[in-house]
Amino acid sequence: MKPTTTLPLLLALGIPLTAQGQTRAARPPEVDASRRTAIVTAAARVAPSVVSVNVVRRQRQVPQDPFAFFFTPRGAERQVEAVGSGFIITTDGVIVTNQHVTQGAQQIAVTTRDGRDYPARLLGEDPQTDIAVLKVDTTGLPPAPIGSSDNLLIGEWVVAIGNPYGYQLGNTEPSVTAGVVSAVGRNLLPSQEQTGVYVGMIQTDAAINPGNSGGPLINALGEVVGVNSSIFSNTGSSIGIGFAIPIERALRVADELRRFGRVRRAWVGLDVTGADELRGWKQAGGLRVTTVASGSPAQRAGIAPGDVLLEARGKRLRTFLDWEAVLLDAGPGDALSVIAKRGAQRRPVTLTVADLPTSSAEKVSVLGDIQAVTLTEAIRQERGLRAQQGVLIYDIGVNTQQATGLAPGDVVFQVNRQRVATVDGLRQAFAAAAGQAATVWFERNGMIGRSAFYVR
Secondary structure: OOHHHHHHHHHHHOOOEOOOOOEOOOOOHHHHHHHOOHHHHHHHHHHHHEEEEEEEEEEEOOOOOHHHHHHOOOOOEEEEEEEEEEEEOOOOOEEEEOHHHHOOEEEEEEEOOOOOEEEEEEEEEEOOOOEEEEEEOOOOOOOOOEOOOOOOOOOOEEEEEEOOOHHHHOOOOOEEEEEEEEEEEEEEOOOOOOOOOEEEEEEEOOOOOOOOOOOEEEEOOOOEEEEEEEEOOOOOOOOOOEEEEEHHHHHHHHHHHHHHOOOOOEEOOEEEOOHHHOOOHHHHOOEEEEEEOOOOHHHHOOOOOOOEEEEEOOEEOOOHHHHHHHHHOOOOOOEEEEEEEEOOEEEEEEEEOEEOOOOOOOEEOOOOOEEEEEOOHHHHHHHOOOOOOOEEEEEEOHHHHHHHOOOOOOEEEEEOOEEOOOHHHHHHHHHHOEOOEEEEEEEEOOEEEEEEEEEO
């Protein structure tokens, strides 16, 4: 039936029309009200504070095939554009995002929800926590409401907001995905798909996709409880397992970067059993202390090698990653409450956290007496290694071995957040860490281990 004949019929039947003459079903007011759920309200509250982070970096050009090898100049680089997300925390333009979004950036631009573009400068970045802080020169921006991750409930609604594909989606309106809190306190070790180490993370099934990194995870009240950071996926797209950095950690790191230009690391002067004893905690009931530094807060509190740490800040300690999470969320001057066991006796201990003694710590020139070789498939099969890529240490000086904790047979595959695939890559990673602490991840006897030391 033609529209010209349909229109009088609809009018005769009393069916309401829109201004364009189209039919519209009559809806009672309560139906319209029911559409405005808590999620809709929460997303609307935070969306104005979400920004796109557009990055330009230089990337070394690697030939993809033997033919291209002959036509690619040695050391050739190309300009690469990338996009991430962030959220505003002050009216004068301070923005929180992920460090892996800003890493190596030569230019950074921020786009607000209403389409305004601002050049941004990097105030600081911290690879260990994957947090970076940007600043744009403007005022009157809407800061995101801040909540807490400490009281999150497993199964409660959360919303991830960001710009998963940037301008490919045609406008600057942030995308919203909803899910629940799947777990809290999750620890993630580096893997072939996952660079870096994340501890004490919020797990959610709210879809997090490329470009969401750095955007806020919010609760049903419209408060930011985390920073979207990573996904577990073989395809690069969400499969319902996403992770966010707790907001308390993100803001503490952001404050340190703004005030000091670096993050002061918590130091109590003790080491605990590592990844080679991930299953041993069931027998010990916690983490066994391996060493205690002379004059350290741990020694002053009466902690000794052989003691077992059961809890810290009210949280059960099962692996060394649980202890890493506690230290990551502590700062110099904090009082760290710990439950320790010696023999059958349990006792509460308070450790006064100090700043990592960078000035007095021994610096290590790591490649001086380390002999290493790039991992090959033949070496992997010969030694039964699980690592797909990395650098095999086949000889190391005694002093360097003691200072670094590395040993012959270790396969180093990451330094800080930088993946290591060749000996030259290992040299570059240590050069990038010169003058500061380096966290080295390696495979030893089929288990993942870590060591931290200062590089000269």
